[in-house]
Amino acid sequence: MNGKTSTVGYVESLHAKAIDLSRLSVEMTAAADSGHPTSASSLAHIVAALMYGHMRYDPSDPASPTADRLVLSEGHACPIVYAAGSELGLAVGRSSESRRAMTIEDAMRLRDIGSEIDGHPNPAEGFPFFPAATGSLGQGLSIATGLAAAARLDCSDKRVFCIIGDGESREGQVWEAVDFIVDYGLNSVCPIFNCNGFGQSDPVSSQQSPEVIAAKLRGGGFDVAVIDGHDPVAVRDALLEHVRHAEDADARPFAIVAETVKGWGFVKTAGKGLHGKPLTGDDEAAALKELEETAASLGASGVNGDLKVGPTPAMASPSAGCDSPPGFVEAMNTYGQSGALSDGKFAPRKGYGIALRALGHTNPDIVALDGDVKNSTFAEYFSQDPDLAHRFFECRIAEQHLISCAAGLASGGKIPFASSFGKFVARGYDQFEMGFISRLNIKVVGSHVGVNIAADGPSQMALSDVAFFRSMAKVHADEGGPGLYILNPSDAVSAYALTVQMAEHKGACYLRAARPDTPFLYDLDADFTLGGHGVLAEGSDVLIAASGYAVHETLKAIAALSDEGIEAGLIDLYSLPFDSEAIAHAAQASGGKVVTVEDNYGAGFGSEVAESLLEHGGNFKINQMYVKRIPKSGRSADDLMNYVGLSADHIIATVRGLVG
Numbered sequence: 001m002n003g004k005t006s007t008v009g010y011v012e013s014l015h016a017k018a019i020d021l022s023r024l025s026v027e028m029t030a031a032a033d034s035g036h037p038t039s040a041s042s043l044a045h046i047v048a049a050l051m052y053g054h055m056r057y058d059p060s061d062p063a064s065p066t067a068d069r070l071v072l073s074e075g076h077a078c079p080i081v082y083a084a085g086s087e088l089g090l091a092v093g094r095s096s097e098s099r100r101a102m103t104i105e106d107a108m109r110l111r112d113i114g115s116e117i118d119g120h121p122n123p124a125e126g127f128p129f130f131p132a133a134t135g136s137l138g139q140g141l142s143i144a145t146g147l148a149a150a151a152r153l154d155c156s157d158k159r160v161f162c163i164i165g166d167g168e169s170r171e172g173q174v175w176e177a178v179d180f181i182v183d184y185g186l187n188s189v190c191p192i193f194n195c196n197g198f199g200q201s202d203p204v205s206s207q208q209s210p211e212v213i214a215a216k217l218r219g220g221g222f223d224v225a226v227i228d229g230h231d232p233v234a235v236r237d238a239l240l241e242h243v244r245h246a247e248d249a250d251a252r253p254f255a256i257v258a259e260t261v262k263g264w265g266f267v268k269t270a271g272k273g274l275h276g277k278p279l280t281g282d283d284e285a286a287a288l289k290e291l292e293e294t295a296a297s298l299g300a301s302g303v304n305g306d307l308k309v310g311p312t313p314a315m316a317s318p319s320a321g322c323d324s325p326p327g328f329v330e331a332m333n334t335y336g337q338s339g340a341l342s343d344g345k346f347a348p349r350k351g352y353g354i355a356l357r358a359l360g361h362t363n364p365d366i367v368a369l370d371g372d373v374k375n376s377t378f379a380e381y382f383s384q385d386p387d388l389a390h391r392f393f394e395c396r397i398a399e400q401h402l403i404s405c406a407a408g409l410a411s412g413g414k415i416p417f418a419s420s421f422g423k424f425v426a427r428g429y430d431q432f433e434m435g436f437i438s439r440l441n442i443k444v445v446g447s448h449v450g451v452n453i454a455a456d457g458p459s460q461m462a463l464s465d466v467a468f469f470r471s472m473a474k475v476h477a478d479e480g481g482p483g484l485y486i487l488n489p490s491d492a493v494s495a496y497a498l499t500v501q502m503a504e505h506k507g508a509c510y511l512r513a514a515r516p517d518t519p520f521l522y523d524l525d526a527d528f529t530l531g532g533h534g535v536l537a538e539g540s541d542v543l544i545a546a547s548g549y550a551v552h553e554t555l556k557a558i559a560a561l562s563d564e565g566i567e568a569g570l571i572d573l574y575s576l577p578f579d580s581e582a583i584a585h586a587a588q589a590s591g592g593k594v595v596t597v598e599d600n601y602g603a604g605f606g607s608e609v610a611e612s613l614l615e616h617g618g619n620f621k622i623n624q625m626y627v628k629r630i631p632k633s634g635r636s637a638d639d640l641m642n643y644v645g646l647s648a649d650h651i652i653a654t655v656r657g658l659v660g
Contacts, residue, residue, distance in 0.1 A: 073140020138171025146408020229258030351492030353378025422446025422462025450599030
């Protein structure tokens with residue numbers, strides 16, 4: 001459907017295909033005894049038009065770098081796409097080597113534990129037609145923007161379609177993405193709002209009516225077509241209108257608002273607004289009979305439409321090869337920071353910024369995003385470089401969009417580094433977890449972590465982030481390693497090296513980049529590894545395991561303890577997970593006495609040490625030090641570390657109590 005095809009036969013063909021897909025959606029959800037057949041059928045004509053004529057893709061390779069993509073933000077409606085996939089023979093399988101053509105039998109295994117056809121979209125489970133996991137509502141349009149941004153960097157004219165439910169359009173993230181599309185002129189994105197009038201439990205608010213959604217889009221800078229989503233000609237013409245906007249650099253972005261019917265084709269059987277309930281037994285039979293009657297009323301009975309899949313666009317030029325990034329000293333000198341080398345002090349967040357810039361010059365797939373704080377996260381080192389600025393995306397104060405857009409870029413083959421204050425990253429936890437479920441290669445960096453930022457107070461301090469990300473760091477990735485690395489560098493040397501390691505690792509990472517300028521703790525050419533740790537002091541009386549900014553406070557304590565005759569060892573836990581065997585051996589060498597120190601709330605590094613020692617066995621005593629009271633503003637980092645009980649004096653007192 002790349003030109004204005006004749007309506008002769010097309011209307012009946014699209015109606016017939018919509019009936020076929022709705023029928024199969026009813027049957028597969030009945031077989032699964034769960035699912036959303038009514039939401040699926042409301043998309044029958046739109047999905048049929050997209051997948052059988054308008055989108056350009058190869059069913060045997062639907063995730064090709066140049067193929068048009070469909071993001072189903074309304075993820076629960078996926079049976080309609082699976083139905084089309086089973087007819088088209090879309091490739092399914094977890095790996096490219098194991099992929100095969102999908103069959104009707106596959107569709108009937110919807111939601112089975114061994115099936116590639118999951119209850120909500122997830123390419124990682126074996127359905128690569130979908131570019132990312134969706135189903136946590138409101139995120140799909142942001143993912144679509146990331147895919148479109150990646151395509152633009154690759155000089156590809158691929159188009160990205162995103163289907164959004166009217167109920168989920170209440171989510172603010174949808175409108176964050178709308179703003180981003182206008183900001184960057186991403187006309188290749190086609191938002192399609194499925195307005196079937198119902199949420200899960202009730203009709204949608206009048207604020208989510210087709211008229212109001214269209215008005216919001218127009219007010220935001222879009223041209224909009226409001227159509228009957230079950231009128232084949234209207235659907236076709238609206239999609240062709242999007243093509244014209246996508247090909248015109250001076251045009252406004254274009255969106256489709258489609259008025260549809262939940263349970264189209266069998267609404268009398270399903271009842272008004274039925275959501276999330278399969279039709280089984282007599283209800284299934286009645287729904288299938290009603291679909292036959294609908295087909296007859298539309299003149300589509302017995303029609304086998306000639307609807308074809310569009311060809312995949314030509315392959316874009318591949319990215320140039322990657323060079324090895326320079327070492328810390330070379331990068332600091334190259335990018336005007338030789339003075340910091342002489343001073344011996346530099347903030348970890350600045351070390352991240354220098355590493356990001358160096359990586360940008362050595363790997364063309366590195367992209368950067370930020371949420372209006374690039375002058376604080378120092379992502380501005382990347383954004384202000386004239387050779388890299390086109391690979392930087394300012395997402396502004398929209399952290400949920402920031403993370404999902406990064407997920408879309410990762411799905412598009414890029415290596416995104418998304419940065420904001422660690423406290424504000426918390427707004428995107430759900431979005432990050434969806435990227436994690438997708439197994440996307442996403443890197444998130446949170447600055448201003450811990451109470452050490454002092455004067456700005458707790459509204460700006462990341463304190464719960466370690467506990468959240470640690471829960472995913474304990475999950476095994478498909479390859480057997482950790483599903484996520486948390487990195488908490490204590491100085492700029494380690495921040496630089498760990499950022500480089502993040503870029504080279506294929507998988508999710510979260511790096512905490514502390515704000516204060518701190519002394520270098522390591523040799524400037526020291527090596528760091530994901531899963532590693534640093535040994536900064538040896539001692540036989542007690543082992544202190546600290547991370548991030550707390551390492552500096554611990555070093556002060558160790559000097560004072562040594563004067564008292566207490567020899568404390570210090571391990572810098574810059575990575576989680578870490579080598580638990582090595583930590584256990586170090587603890588045993590220190591008499592089994594361990595103190596952990598971290599500038600964040602509990603359930604973090606200290607808890608991980610405690611759990612690993614418990615699993616190791618042996619006789620250990622451990623005292624965890626972390627932020628145990630809600631902080632407030634203070635004039636200095638020393639004020640705050642003392643206020644929350646993490647000062648050098650507090651560490652000394654804790655060690656004294658432990659060693660007796």
